[in-house]
Amino acid sequence: GQNIDQPTEMTATEGAIVQINCTYQTSGFNGLFWYQQHAGEAPTFLSYNVLDGLEEKGRFSSFLSRSKGYSYLLLKELQMKDSASYLCAVMDSNYQLIWGAGTKLIIKP
Amino acid sequence: GAVVSQHPSWVICKSGTSVKIECRSLDFQATTMFWYRQFPKQSLMLMATSNEGSKATYEQGVEKDKFLINHASLTLSTLTVTSAHPEDSSFYICSARDQREGYNEQFFGPGTRLTVL
Numbered sequence: 628g629q630n631i632d633q634p635t636e637m638t639a640t641e642g643a644i645v646q647i648n649c650t651y652q653t654s655g656f657n658g659l660f661w662y663q664q665h666a667g668e669a670p671t672f673l674s675y676n677v678l679d680g681l682e683e684k685g686r687f688s689s690f691l692s693r694s695k696g697y698s699y700l701l702l703k704e705l706q707m708k709d710s711a712s713y714l715c716a717v718m719d720s721n722y723q724l725i726w727g728a729g730t731k732l733i734i735k736p
Numbered sequence: 737g738a739v740v741s742q743h744p745s746w747v748i749c750k751s752g753t754s755v756k757i758e759c760r761s762l763d764f765q766a767t768t769m770f771w772y773r774q775f776p777k778q779s780l781m782l783m784a785t786s787n788e789g790s791k792a793t794y795e796q797g798v799e800k801d802k803f804l805i806n807h808a809s810l811t812l813s814t815l816t817v818t819s820a821h822p823e824d825s826s827f828y829i830c831s832a833r834d835q836r837e838g839y840n841e842q843f844f845g846p847g848t849r850l851t852v853l
Binding site for chain 2: 660662667668669670671672675714722723724726727728729
């Protein structure tokens with residue numbers, strides 16, 4: 628079966644760095660996505676990795692290792708507005724997105 | 737970036753009525769659109785994949801006669817919740833895939849919050 632695993636909840640301090648991990652087992656691989664979702668809102672796109680390595684975009688970076696079936700989202704200089712759920716999703720061989728359950732990130736002052 | 741709109745943003749209806757939700761890709765053509773449902777504090781659940789000009793593909797456990805999907809054009813898909821009941825109250829989100837060469841990102845609409853009384 629297809630499976631995406633990520634922690635249910637994480638807590639971090641404002642100004643700090645947090646890493647959200649995601650492991651996956653899917654039928655084929657056409658890229659891995661990270662989305663941010665604030666409560667009551669639709670997800671918004673953060674990053675897309677299809678090749679191994681680190682993609683940096685401002686305070687957010689995403690890493691992928693296809694051989695390990697592993698990715699992480701790194702958030703630096705955390706701000707209170709970063710409190711949200713972070714969704715990991717893998718596009719399988721049929722170009723369908725397989726979603727993780729999401730990681731709720733709580734930022735404390 | 738590509739924009740997807742959804743209408744209405746929220747709707748309250750009486751039990752037994754039908755509700756139609758529209759999903760539009762505003763600045764790109766989407767041969768494939770997706771309909772999701774999300775209950776409070778739960779993850780997105782894919783309901784169906786909507787393909788322009790053909791029947792939608794429903795996920796296991798989703799009643800196709802209750803959730804009618806029409807994808808009549810490359811920019812519009814509609815989801816009709818027929819004979820809605822309180823247990824259908826949820827956050828319904830559509831997404832459209834931008835399938836230009838080498839680009840697989842899904843763009844989400846803002847969602848429709850349905851409350852059935």
